[in-house]
Amino acid sequence: MPNNKIFIGVIGAGVCSDEVSRLAGDVGEGIAKAGAVLVCGGMGGVMEAACKGAKRQNGVTVGILPGTDKGQANAFVDYPISTGLGEGRNLLVVRNSDAIIALPGEFGTLSEIAFSLRMGKPIVGLSTWQVSDKIIQAKNAAEAVSIALDRAKASRSES
Amino acid sequence: MPNNKIFIGVIGAGVCSDEVSRLAGDVGEGIAKAGAVLVCGGMGGVMEAACKGAKRQNGVTVGILPGTDKGQANAFVDYPISTGLGEGRNLLVVRNSDAIIALPGEFGTLSEIAFSLRMGKPIVGLSTWQVSDKIIQAKNAAEAVSIALDRAKASRSES
Amino acid sequence: MPNNKIFIGVIGAGVCSDEVSRLAGDVGEGIAKAGAVLVCGGMGGVMEAACKGAKRQNGVTVGILPGTDKGQANAFVDYPISTGLGEGRNLLVVRNSDAIIALPGEFGTLSEIAFSLRMGKPIVGLSTWQVSDKIIQAKNAAEAVSIALDRAKASRSES
Amino acid sequence: MPNNKIFIGVIGAGVCSDEVSRLAGDVGEGIAKAGAVLVCGGMGGVMEAACKGAKRQNGVTVGILPGTDKGQANAFVDYPISTGLGEGRNLLVVRNSDAIIALPGEFGTLSEIAFSLRMGKPIVGLSTWQVSDKIIQAKNAAEAVSIALDRAKASRSES
Numbered sequence: 007m008p009n010n011k012i013f014i015g016v017i018g019a020g021v022c023s024d025e026v027s028r029l030a031g032d033v034g035e036g037i038a039k040a041g042a043v044l045v046c047g048g049m050g051g052v053m054e055a056a057c058k059g060a061k062r063q064n065g066v067t068v069g070i071l072p073g074t075d076k077g078q079a080n081a082f083v084d085y086p087i088s089t090g091l092g093e094g095r096n097l098l099v100v101r102n103s104d105a106i107i108a109l110p111g112e113f114g115t116l117s118e119i120a121f122s123l124r125m126g127k128p129i130v131g132l133s134t135w136q137v138s139d140k141i142i143q144a145k146n147a148a149e150a151v152s153i154a155l156d157r158a159k160a161s162r163s164e165s
Numbered sequence: 166m167p168n169n170k171i172f173i174g175v176i177g178a179g180v181c182s183d184e185v186s187r188l189a190g191d192v193g194e195g196i197a198k199a200g201a202v203l204v205c206g207g208m209g210g211v212m213e214a215a216c217k218g219a220k221r222q223n224g225v226t227v228g229i230l231p232g233t234d235k236g237q238a239n240a241f242v243d244y245p246i247s248t249g250l251g252e253g254r255n256l257l258v259v260r261n262s263d264a265i266i267a268l269p270g271e272f273g274t275l276s277e278i279a280f281s282l283r284m285g286k287p288i289v290g291l292s293t294w295q296v297s298d299k300i301i302q303a304k305n306a307a308e309a310v311s312i313a314l315d316r317a318k319a320s321r322s323e324s
Numbered sequence: 325m326p327n328n329k330i331f332i333g334v335i336g337a338g339v340c341s342d343e344v345s346r347l348a349g350d351v352g353e354g355i356a357k358a359g360a361v362l363v364c365g366g367m368g369g370v371m372e373a374a375c376k377g378a379k380r381q382n383g384v385t386v387g388i389l390p391g392t393d394k395g396q397a398n399a400f401v402d403y404p405i406s407t408g409l410g411e412g413r414n415l416l417v418v419r420n421s422d423a424i425i426a427l428p429g430e431f432g433t434l435s436e437i438a439f440s441l442r443m444g445k446p447i448v449g450l451s452t453w454q455v456s457d458k459i460i461q462a463k464n465a466a467e468a469v470s471i472a473l474d475r476a477k478a479s480r481s482e483s
Numbered sequence: 484m485p486n487n488k489i490f491i492g493v494i495g496a497g498v499c500s501d502e503v504s505r506l507a508g509d510v511g512e513g514i515a516k517a518g519a520v521l522v523c524g525g526m527g528g529v530m531e532a533a534c535k536g537a538k539r540q541n542g543v544t545v546g547i548l549p550g551t552d553k554g555q556a557n558a559f560v561d562y563p564i565s566t567g568l569g570e571g572r573n574l575l576v577v578r579n580s581d582a583i584i585a586l587p588g589e590f591g592t593l594s595e596i597a598f599s600l601r602m603g604k605p606i607v608g609l610s611t612w613q614v615s616d617k618i619i620q621a622k623n624a625a626e627a628v629s630i631a632l633d634r635a636k637a638s639r640s641e642s
Contacts, residue, residue: 091253092256093256093280093283093284094250094253094256097251097252097253097256112283113279113280113282113283113297114279114283116275116278116279116282116296117276117279117280117283119275119279120272120273120275120276120278120279121252121272121276123272123275124252124271124272124273124276125252135296137275137294137296138272
């Protein structure tokens with residue numbers, strides 16, 4: 007049953023500080039260690055750091071790109087999906103995640119948080135937009151991954 | 166030069182109170198009186214009230230719908246555009262607006278506010294999500310329409 | 325009941341001969357005279373000629389654009405809808421038409437014909453791709469418009 | 484450089500005969516043996532048979548789905564991508580393929596062939612719509628896979 011894989015989305019800024027990059031890398035590692043697939047927007051910053059972290063643990067990474075050219079993907083994306091939807095691909099990142107971990111980001115990240123909340127997807131926040139108390143606050147990468155996996159599995163067993 | 170029409174987007178909840186409905190109606194009237202086209206998501210609540218207001222002043226209304234059935238549109242939409250994009254149509258509402266007036270809404274509205282900010286579109290807030298100081302606060306419908314029109318015209322002349 | 329307007333889609337090449345341009349212009353005039361809204365991809369060639377024809381009869385034209393810039397629309401589009409979906413907008417042209425008139429075109433036109441047939445939309449062909457006997461052949465612009473309107477009305481009353 | 488994987492698209496009917504199913508299975512096996520990723524629309528018929536064939540050879544399969552529910556995917560899809568774009572996902576199947584192998588199909592398949600031709604993607608036909616001489620005819624599954632891989636690699640080295 008290959009479709010039973012858990013997909014965890016990681017969202018955040020396309021350009022980020024070293025500190026946020028380390029945080030994203032730890033999140034990516036945690037997702038990979040748990041055997042889940044990491045989904046993201048496939049570009050730089052938080053997305054690249056998370057994918058790089060996942061690949062350190064031989065995880066699998068999917069990058070859902072805004073453009074039509076797969077060359078847009080960062081070097082740690084295993085399966086780049088080009089959409090040609092521009093910012094509309096943000097919605098697809100969310101749709102393809104069983105749970106989302108949100109790191110610091112700007113308005114693109116905010117749009118993804120809004121869609122997650124709109125769809126009732128489990129969402130864990132790490133120092134990000136706190137626009138709703140439905141965003142579960144995590145203290146660190148390990149906790150964020152642990153909560154995201156639990157919620158993802160719970161939402162799978164419900165449906 | 167028919168393409169020179171100004172399009173003002175109105176965003177907000179699909180179900181709303183009478184008070185918000187009156188506010189949306191006043192916004193719609195103001196847009197129509199100014200000769201601008203009202204763009205929205207075409208459904209109920211704020212969208213319907215705004216369209217109804219615009220039609221009281223013989224304005225023109227465009228509703229960009231989530232589904233594939235134009236019957237989804239409220240009765241005050243002149244030009245229903247069915248997209249089949251689901252929530253992805255929120256992005257099209259923003260893309261098709263020269264400026265946006267945001268009324269109270271939930272996470273769908275928040276996604277539209279996020280996209281507006283992401284694209285650098287002028288956005289005026291009326292008692293809505295205050296997630297950025299780039300959202301210009303208006304005290305009432307008349308002021309919101311006036312600011313939105315000014316900013317829309319300014320952004321047209323820049324480009 | 326503003327949503328009861330009939331929308332007739334006109335599809336065809338973005339660059340075309342004078343002969344095809346005249347044909348498209350006649351189709352546009354016919355749609356406008358009948359009081360229907362002309363929907364198209366909003367660009368040049370067949371699309372522009374059809375819109376120009378419709379405007380000669382004070383018709384209303386909607387152009388569903390591939391890009392994010394309304395400036396892409398030809399000068400005879402009343403309501404440009406920018407999608408940012410690239411060729412994906414072809415699907416929206418079809419979705420927004422109660423019936424389609426297909427003129428000569430290339431592979432983009434073929435994709436629209438395929439979607440029309442896939443969705444079971446009435447489609448009338450004027451010297452275009454004859455990939456299915458479900459495409460109703462018309463001898464001239466007047467006949468194409470007449471058939472398209474009849475089928476559009478019939479499909480409305482069914483649903 | 485994980486992004487250097489070759490993606491071969493397989494398109495065709497959602498319901499098909501045993502004979503076409505065998506053909507699709509052989510195509511899927513061939514793609515997997517060559518180490519390429521199989522991309523398809525993720526549903527039944529040709530898509531399912533091709534994915535099943537690829538999995539017999541431990542290949543990797545990506546299914547780009549019309550709906551928002553990954554449960555829609557056939558059981559042989561490793562990476563289901565839900566889009567919520569309906570038929571619009573056909574465009575994404577094509578965009579994500581370096582070359583396409585087209586099997587017998589109906590109007591959905593025709594729309595994918597049209598998009599492939601529109602984008603100038605290499606396309607190999609196996610008893611399918613022959614709407615352009617740009618569709619390279621193959622005599623059997625092995626030949627189709629061989630041509631598709633050659634063209635995919637050639638288009639990669641060009642760009």
